[in-house]
Amino acid sequence: MEEAMSAADIGNPGPSPMEALIFPEVTDDDLDEGNKQVEYICPLCKERKIYVTSKELFFHMRIEHKLLIADSHLICDLERYLNYWHDRFQEEPIHALGLPTSEEDNKTYYVLCDQLQEDSELRQKLQVERLNIILRTQQKRETRCVLLKSVFVLSGALHRKSL
Ligand SMILES: [Zn+2]
Numbered sequence: 001m002e003e004a005m006s007a008a009d010i011g012n013p014g015p016s017p018m019e020a021l022i023f024p025e026v027t028d029d030d031l032d033e034g035n036k037q038v039e040y041i042c043p044l045c046k047e048r049k050i051y052v053t054s055k056e057l058f059f060h061m062r063i064e065h066k067l068l069i070a071d072s073h074l075i076c077d078l079e080r081y082l083n084y085w086h087d088r089f090q091e092e093p094i095h096a097l098g099l100p101t102s103e104e105d106n107k108t109y110y111v112l113c114d115q116l117q118e119d120s121e122l123r124q125k126l127q128v129e130r131l132n133i134i135l136r137t138q139q140k141r142e143t144r145c146v147l148l149k150s151v152f153v154l155s156g157a158l159h160r161k162s163l
Contacts (some may be wrong), residue, residue: 040078040155043085043112044094054078062109067094068102070113075123076130084122085112 040051044065051057053070061067075081088097097118099110114120 009020038079039087041082043082043089044091053109057082065094066107066109068109070111076126080126081122088118 038052040054040057041048042051042057042060042065044061044067049058058069058072061069069075072078094110099114100113100115102109102111112119114123
């Protein structure tokens with residue numbers, strides 16, 4: 001009775017040598033960013049101070065450094081974007097990079113935006129890379145789908161053979 005029930009349970013087919021061979025190869029965990037803890041670093045602080053939310057970081061940047069990021073919600077990989085600028089600001093001071101400025105409440109803010117060619121190129125690069133990751137993930141999923149179908153067909157054939 002119990003054996004018949006477990007065999008019919010499709011969600012938990014139990015270990016088989018075939019699965020052990022195939023499934024570790026097609027996992028896309030390395031590309032799944034859903035569970036990844038994001039860490040934003042301030043581009044201007046020398047020490048890599050980590051912020052868990054972009055809102056906290058943007059507040060710090062505005063108050064401490066008078067630096068804003070335009071259209072931050074459109075940046076594909078904000079972590080890498082910030083890391084890039086962190087490295088750049090170590091090489092050159094902010095006023096030497098030709099960043100556009102914005103006046104607000106009689107204060108002048110530097111603005112990281114795509115008016116600056118270097119920024120624009122960085123945003124595009126991150127966009128292309130994100131697209132490639134999505135394509136790779138899709139390909140992996142399709143491969144897994146095909147493999148699952150093959151396993152299903154094969155196990156059906158083996159089952160019929162053993163009868
Ligand atoms: Zn800072």
